[in-house]
Amino acid sequence: MSAPLRLVVFDVDGTLVDSQADILAAMAHAFERADHPLPARDTVLGIVGLSLDVAMTRLAPELDAARHGRMVDWYKEAYIALRAEAGAAQSSPLYPGALEAIEALHDLPEILLGVATGKSRRGLDKLLEAHDLRRYFVTQQVSDHHPSKPHPAMLQAALSETGVSASDAVMIGDTSFDMEMARAAGMAGIGVSWGYHPRTSLRDAVRVIDDFTELPACLNLLWETAE
Numbered sequence: 712m713s714a715p716l717r718l719v720v721f722d723v724d725g726t727l728v729d730s731q732a733d734i735l736a737a738m739a740h741a742f743e744r745a746d747h748p749l750p751a752r753d754t755v756l757g758i759v760g761l762s763l764d765v766a767m768t769r770l771a772p773e774l775d776a777a778r779h780g781r782m783v784d785w786y787k788e789a790y791i792a793l794r795a796e797a798g799a800a801q802s803s804p805l806y807p808g809a810l811e812a813i814e815a816l817h818d819l820p821e822i823l824l825g826v827a828t829g830k831s832r833r834g835l836d837k838l839l840e841a842h843d844l845r846r847y848f849v850t851q852q853v854s855d856h857h858p859s860k861p862h863p864a865m866l867q868a869a870l871s872e873t874g875v876s877a878s879d880a881v882m883i884g885d886t887s888f889d890m891e892m893a894r895a896a897g898m899a900g901i902g903v904s905w906g907y908h909p910r911t912s913l914r915d916a917v918r919v920i921d922d923f924t925e926l927p928a929c930l931n932l933l934w935e936t937a938e
Contacts (some may be wrong), residue, residue: 721829827852852868
C-alpha cells in the first residue's frame, strides 16, 4: 500500500533563514522617519511573521493608519536597500541544516513542500532566487494575497493547491502565529526553537525541535501516530 501524499509547509523568516539583522535595521529606519521611539529588540522580533500593516499597528498603536502606511513604505525601502547592498543570500542566510532538510524531504516522492510567509511576493522571489530554492516548493503563499497570520488562509490555499488533506499536512515555524495558523487550519504544527519567538510561546505545537536533524524523526512519529 503506497504512502498517502503529505504536505510540509515551512515558514521563512526565523525558520529557514535568519533575517533578523535586516528586519531590525529596516524597522529602526521606519521608526526614525516616523519620529517615534523604536520598541525593544525582542518586541520587534516578536511581530516577525505578521503582515507589515498589522505589525506596524501592534508596534505603534498610538499612531494613525496613514502614518502606519508610510512606515510600511519606509520599512520596505530600507529592507530592499539593505538586501541590495549585501545580497539576499548574505542578508538572509539559511539556518544550519535547512537546505539539507529541504533536499531530503524533496527526494521523498510522497512529500510535497510549500512555504507560508509574511513576506511579499517580491521578497520571497528574491530570497528563493538567492538560495536557489524555488524548485523545491510547489505551493508558495505570501502576504500579498492573504490576511495576516494567524488567519488560516495561507494554509487553506496550500491544501487546496496540492489536494492534500489537513490531517496529512504539517506547518513548521518559529512563532506562535505559525502554530495558531496551523491549528486554525486543522493541521499539526512543529515549532523550531532557533527563531524569533521563545519556546514557551509555541504552546500549540505538537513538538518543538532544536535542530533540523530532528525533523525527519519528528515527522515520522507524527504521521505514524495519525495513522
